[in-house]
Amino acid sequence: MPNGIKVPMPTLERLANYLTIFSDLKIRNVETVSSADLESRAGINAAQFRKDLSYFGEFGRPGIGYNVNELQARISRILNLQKTQSVLLVGAGNLGAALAGYHPLRTENFQIVAAFDNNPNKIGKQLWDLTIQDIDEIISVNKVLQARIGIIAVPASAAQETAERLVSANVVNILNFAPTFIRIPSNVTVRHIDFLQELAVLSYYLPEDD
Amino acid sequence: MPNGIKVPMPTLERLANYLTIFSDLKIRNVETVSSADLESRAGINAAQFRKDLSYFGEFGRPGIGYNVNELQARISRILNLQKTQSVLLVGAGNLGAALAGYHPLRTENFQIVAAFDNNPNKIGKQLWDLTIQDIDEIISVNKVLQARIGIIAVPASAAQETAERLVSANVVNILNFAPTFIRIPSNVTVRHIDFLQELAVLSYYLPEDD
DNA sequence: TAGATTGTTAATCGATTAACAATC
DNA sequence: TAGATTGTTAATCGATTAACAATC
Structure with a gap:
């Protein structure tokens, strides 16, 4: 620059x-x-x-x-896309599964290297080529993986806690899919993808022909 | 107003x-x-x-x-959210499945009323409580359903064609999840959700400690 | 009435667009 | 050289922020 x-x-x-x-x-x-x-x-x-x-x-x-x-x-x-960026995924529900299986990510040099959940029924199960891990392990796991980007794909009620866990695991950039505002330290960057907000904006533009 | x-x-x-x-x-x-x-x-x-x-x-x-x-x-x-808005979903892959099963949609008064795909192996199968329908049927199906909002959850290569089909089925507002630009008539509103773009922006903010 | 807080106007800030001199 | 197109400066536009008179 x-x-x-x-x-x-x-x-x-x-x-x-x-x-x-x-x-x-x-x-x-x-x-x-x-x-x-x-x-x-x-x-x-x-x-x-x-x-x-x-x-x-x-x-x-x-x-x-x-x-x-x-x-x-x-x-x-x-954009730092010349080499593969490791990404942590938290939340192994439908959305998490879709993200982990989203092929275009690899094309653009992003790789989801670990998936976490807090549901004992999910921990240990496979999510594509990943084994779902206990969210309690995120700090130690990321000491090895050294990912700096995290994805929040949990329900809104768990989003804030998830954000804090990601930050404690040394993630500095977060992509938040939960429909809620999360508070983070000023050195962390958050981007928020909110389906509901997008649909609401579209809804505003609906013709009122009824 | x-x-x-x-x-x-x-x-x-x-x-x-x-x-x-x-x-x-x-x-x-x-x-x-x-x-x-x-x-x-x-x-x-x-x-x-x-x-x-x-x-x-x-x-x-x-x-x-x-x-x-x-x-x-x-x-x-x-925002026209006081009554339930019908939404058409095109693309019954992982992402489409996640969207169709995304509960917060209902809370905010959006309802996916039909799911379409062009893959013969998927047509007729269930996607939660919906039966996946042939994309070729979208015009006649929406003559009945009268949805005005559509979601594109197909690969980038099929996005433009999907947009045109939605428009021909009388959809006026489109939420596009495919990582590509789509051309639409000026009376149609498009919102674009692009995971890759969001990740790329985050990637830019990565500390360069390597 | 005195204190609080709105709705709105005006001032500031920042992004987009236009124009053009530099240059291939 | 003449034509095309860049990179950049200046002009325009629009959104954010600040300030305050109106009002509960």
């Missing part, structure tokens, strides 16, 4: 998106694109794309455009 | 959040709250809360605060 300054969160969120577009382009054997190409092909804003990249240096050549391979490689690196 | 004007998207997204906070308060038998209470209890910004509400009218009493019941009822209504 040439300048050590603040990258806007919307920019960061878009970077991951750009990556999927680049994968598509590679499949179609597109080697070079201009920001205008990207706008017409993928519905992104050309000016915004260039502005987003500008936080991280120079990526293209005036008059020519961008090399797709280079773009992909450099943005992957910015 | 007193004024027929533009509600900012961030405001809309927060409304759903506020609802879950109100549920909590009701459980704790809190009848009245001030915006300052909400700030200290739930980490929301008091000024922002009042501003958010202001788009929809007056909700509280100066010097007193807000009645939790009224707040909940009115915001539910604003």
Whole structure:
């Protein structure tokens, strides 16, 4: 990063998106694109794309455009996706199972390396290629695994406690699927995926034809 | 809505959040709250809360605060959550199964009323209390069900086609779980939930101690 | 009445969009 | 060289935060 300054969160969120577009382009054997190409092909804003990249240096050549391979490689690196990131999963219910079996994760270099639950009926059972472990073991298990990302896939009522356990196991980044707000220390980053919130927003836009 | 004007998207997204906070308060038998209470209890910004509400009218009493019941009822209504909303699910894989079995949906008045897939091995099988139906039947099925919200839980490669089928079946609001951009007519609203994007953002914030 | 708290207007902040000089 | 397109600066837009008069 040439300048050590603040990258806007919307920019960061878009970077991951750009990556999927680049994968598509590679499949179609597109080697070079201009920001205008990207706008017409993928519905992104050309000016915004260039502005987003500008936080991280120079990526293209005036008059020519961008090399797709280079773009992909450099943005992957910015997002720390160049090597596999280990992820802990807490909650081996339906959602946890879906996440653990979600193939695109591997494609993007994320690997769920352990699954935990507090239900004695589940502990010891298999979840795909993982053995579900006792949440009480999370600290010692992660001393070995050294994962820094954790996923909360437990009911809302258990989310806060789960967050605290993850933090005590040295996880610093949490993806929370429970429909509730969790309090965490300021050095920990949380992203919240809330189906209900998304559906509620959609519901607002419903035509009132009844 | 007193004024027929533009509600900012961030405001809309927060409304759903506020609802879950109100549920909590009701459980704790809190009848009245001030915006300052909400700030200290739930980490929301008091000024922002009042501003958010202001788009929809007056909700509280100066010097007193807000009645939790009224707040909940009115915001539910604003989001069209006062009566059950029917939802179509396309994709009966792991993720689709998790969504169909996700209990909090019912609590918030969403009901998945039909599940579709294009895999002959799945069509006819049960997904919880639903029978998986052939995606080719979606138009005729939804002529009866009249759902206006659809969920895309298929692989990225099938997402665009699925979106088009949903639109042709008269769905106007789509929640897309596939990690890809989908093109839709301008009268249709799409919300995109992208695990990979969320993980990528978290990955960016990883400490570089290696 | 005095204290508390709303709803709203104004000030600040930050992100998006537009424009263009630099450059391939 | 002329045409295309970048990276960046400046202008615009919109959201957040602060402040306060109205009011319970």
